[in-house]
Amino acid sequence: MELIPALHCDVCVIGTGLAGCMAALEAAEMGARVCLASTGPLFSGSSFFEGTWGVGCIAPDGPEMAEDLVRTIVDVGCGMADERLARTFVGGIPDALADLERRGVALRMPDAAAEREYIPCFDHAHRVWRGLERASLESVFARGLAERGVTLLSSCALIDIIEEGQAQVGEPIGTHSRVAGAVLYDSSETRVIAVDAAAIVLATGGLGGLWGHRLTRGDCLGNAQAIALAHGEELVNIEFLQIMPTVLAPKSPVVFNEKCFRYAELSIGIDRDLLDRRSMHGPFTSRLASRDVDLAITQSSEPVTASVDRLPEPAPEFIAIYRDWYEGATGLALEAPVELVACAHASNGGILIDGEGSGRLPGLFAAGECTGGMHGADRIGGLASASALVFGRRAGRSAGIYAREHGREQRRFSVAFDPGTGEEARAADRVLGRILDEHALIIRTGEGLMEAGRELENLERGGRFPLLARQRILSARALVAAMRARTESRGAHYRADFPGSDPAQARPLAVSLTSEGMLHIEPVVYR
Incomplete structure (x- = not known):
């Protein structure tokens, strides 16, 4: 099957939680032509998951408490968080909340803010707490996206990012170039859509959807991390999962x-x-x-x-x-x-980005729970939504600037796509979930993780799965490899065979993919 772009835009945003919606609005407000795609319906992902009771967000109360919050993020992160990224992040929270209010989003304020229950998870002090009303978010976002002419693509899962010079979907070129577009699978009409775009923003959520026992929506696929790996990105702190x-x-x-x-x-x-x-x-x-x-x-x-x-x-x-x-x-x-x-819930790590939401591949940006660096081994409560707001805005703005600087010409590409056979995909997902449930939930051991790695490799070799299923298996293999490499217990990562923390391992680990397609793990040096 040959694919030629049928949809043309400047910025393609993948994911319609807080981070994705903010990125799409910011890029559109800079004059970019934006399309916003989501695996599920509009307003999905962890931000709008029905199994949790609301979206809370914390902010520092003044400069002194801002510095305290940065230090607490680093301390609670057990040496795994990028302090510069945390500082950028904390500094952007007040403006992000003010921006929501300016747009008309209703923010819930507590009447009894001094109660002990309002101290955020893992924190030592009260912060400014705001509840984000989901109905208000949906109404305001829907109006803003419509007013700015954002093209909405629901039921469309990301299958691959396309680089300039890439000839085959799922097979990036050896020497990475720059973003040329994306390929999406529209499950509502059983069709594949090619999109040309100068910039892509990934806001696809974390890796919790790979487990069988999970507290996530079904549209949190966890395949975008594998796509990012294939295009030269690094995943950091992915062994730390809530x-x-x-x-x-x-x-x-x-x-x-x-x-x-x-x-x-x-x-x-x-x-x-x-x-x-x-x-x-x-x-x-x-x-x-x-x-x-x-x-x-x-x-x-x-x-x-x-x-x-x-x-x-x-x-x-x-x-x-x-x-x-x-x-x-x-x-x-x-x-x-x-x-x-x-149950597996939210990721503390993911695609390594800088303070503007940029990855390594020119034209690729990311925000929200699919990213890593701003949190560590544990994450303070209320900062997931804050991170989505801050870096969603930054990634959208950066993508809009990048697209403007690289012209608005229509990018023409033609790539081959083998859709594969889908009969075994659901069975593969069940096996994948069972492997992670057995070996990679709370209690992890070297022996169990080694067995998980073997089972995942056998699963990968055992069937002609659709590309998306193969990507989910690769994401799971990356998770297990990071868990196995960290031979200690630290924060959310518990090794029953190494129940204590090891000061020599007080450094974040990055997972990458070699040119031969092998997973590689090494300590990361933050940019």
Whole structure:
């Protein structure tokens, strides 16, 4: 099948969460012709996932607290975060929130901001907290995208980035050139679309969708990281993934808000002081004593149930907001017993970018959860959405400038595309999810990760899968390789065979792809 571009734009943004929508708006406001594609419907990805109760965002309260937040990001990141990128990031949060308000987005402000529950996950102090109202975001973004003439492509998954000189989809040239366009698969019409564009912004979300036990939308495919690898990009800190306590039954998957641990009874009889400590952060971490709660849930031979039956009246405001959402979303009382399980959620690492959202390949930009460097081994609560806003704006602006400088001429390319056979794709996804669930959730070992690597390689060789399925397998192989290379426990990464941290490994790891197609891992030097 020969593909010739049928759609022409200056900037093609992939992903319609916070980062993607902000990038598309910024690029369009600079005069660029923009198309915005998403695997699912408009307003999708982690930002609009129905299984979590809302989108919170934190900001520093003045210059002194801005410096404190930068230092805390570095400390909580356990030496894995790029301090310069964190400083750029924190400095951009107030403007990003002000920009949302200017556009008309309703920001929720707490009435009881001094309550303990408003201290962000892993943080030591209260910050400025704002809740981003999803309905308001959708309304404002939809109006802005329409007013600026952004072309919307829903149900369109990214299949490949096309470089100048590339002749085959899925096979980049050996010496990387620059972006010429993208190839998308439209699942609603079972067709392939070629798009010519001077710049591409990846805002495709993290890698959590690769697991079987996951707290993500189904459109978080995790294949864009493999595409980035194939085009010369590096992935940093991908072994650090947020693993969340999740309601498995009777409703699934729904996040179990960590603040509830303080007021809960677990069927395995965890000490109350330990539950109180666990209530201070959502994701699992290996660096605090509260890890024993997650390990006990994971290692229990019987299903673990939680009953939130110790809530005071009135409940703390933060929990009251969660309770209203939870009961509306599930039809269950918050106090009703539920079964808990660990699920993969958000990525702390991804495509390595600079402060303007640029990758290595000229014309390629990225923002949001698919990127890495601004967070580390653990991530402070409320900073995922802040990162999406700040770097979404920066990447969109940078892409618009790049496209303007490289002309608005129509880029003509013709590439061959082998669609493959799709009969085994769903079976491959199930096997992929099972491998990661067994070997790469909370408890990881060298032996288990080696077995996972072997199984993934066998899966890759075992069928003629569509390109997207092969990309998901490559992303999983990169994850497992990074987990195996880090022979210590640090933050979100726990090795049962190396339960302590190793000062000699206090450096981030970057995964890249050699010209022979082999995964390569080495300590990263931030730009």
